[in-house]
Amino acid sequence: MREVIGDILPLALTVAISPIPIVAVILTLLAPRAGGASLGFLLGWLAGIVVVSVVVVMIASAIGLSGHGSGSTAGAIVKLVLGAGAVLLAGRQWRSRPRPGAEPKAPKWMAAIDTMTLPKAAGLAFLLSGVNPKNLAMILAAGVSIGSADLAIGQIVVVVAIFTVLAGCTVALPVLAYAVARERARGALTELRTWLVAHNAAVMTAVLGLIGVVLIGKGIAGL
Incomplete structure (x- = not known):
């Protein structure tokens, strides 16, 4: 289990320091309905991480990514693909950066946060944590690491809880x-x-x- 925790720590950190959800939760705290909106955002953010992580762990276990042989090779290939995807996302992110001297533009949905209620903020946070491509790649990689490690149910619960707490800490702390x-x-x-x-x-x-380079390295090592 300690090896799996070591695998997921950098992935959880990547989710945690993603600027967009931190900005979003800060905006909920500066909104007129700060209490309800910020609480809803926090709950939705944690729920999205847990739901996607558990689903990926279940799929990884069900299709035989655990163990040795072909299952181990399949898990390594998944990590290679996710690592390559992370590198591509990094390149896309860099190309989308504002030009020197240009004013950075926040996403349009941020303007709607001022009027969000608890349920709407929770829904937005769920989408940002579980569906956003950047976070999804990290959660998928974590789920594959957990699901391919032959852990007992109790150990899986502990590891998923650790991943969720670490990934969600930067949203929870401002609240x-x-x-x-x-x-x-x-x-x-x-x-x-x-x-x-x-x-x-x-x-x-x-x-x-x-993180993309790390995942590619782990994938190559597992082949």
């Missing part, structure tokens, strides 16, 4: 900080949002590229 010190946190959150929007492309390019 907790706002709940504890609302006025003090507001200024810091505004500054963090501005920085993340400005450097989104650079951060995601570096992280996706690094």
Whole structure:
């Protein structure tokens, strides 16, 4: 189990430092309905990670990616494909970066966060965590690592819980900080949002590229 935890740590970190969900949760905290919207976003974010992770683990176990021989080879091939996908996403992210001197543009859906209720914020977060291509690639890789490791049910629950907590910590921390010190946190959150929007492309390019290379290396090693 320790080897699997070591495999999923960088993947969870990649999900955690993705700028878009952090910006989104900060916007919910700066919205008129901050309490409900931020709580909904946090719950939806964690739920998306758990649901996709569990589904991938079940599929990986069902199709025989666990064990040795052909199953082990299939798992290695999946990691190779996911690694290549992460590298391609990194290149796409870099090409989409704003030109020097240009104002970084936030996604249009961010403008609608001000009016979001708890259910709508939860739905948005679920999509960002479980369907967004960047996060999906990392969660798929984590699910394959867990599902191909011949773990007992209890161990799978523990590993998925660890992955979810780590992947969701950067969304949970602003919510907790706002709940504890609302006025003090507001200024810091505004500054963090501005920085993340400005450097989104650079951060995601570096992280996706690094994780892609790691996954490719693990895939080659498993062949």
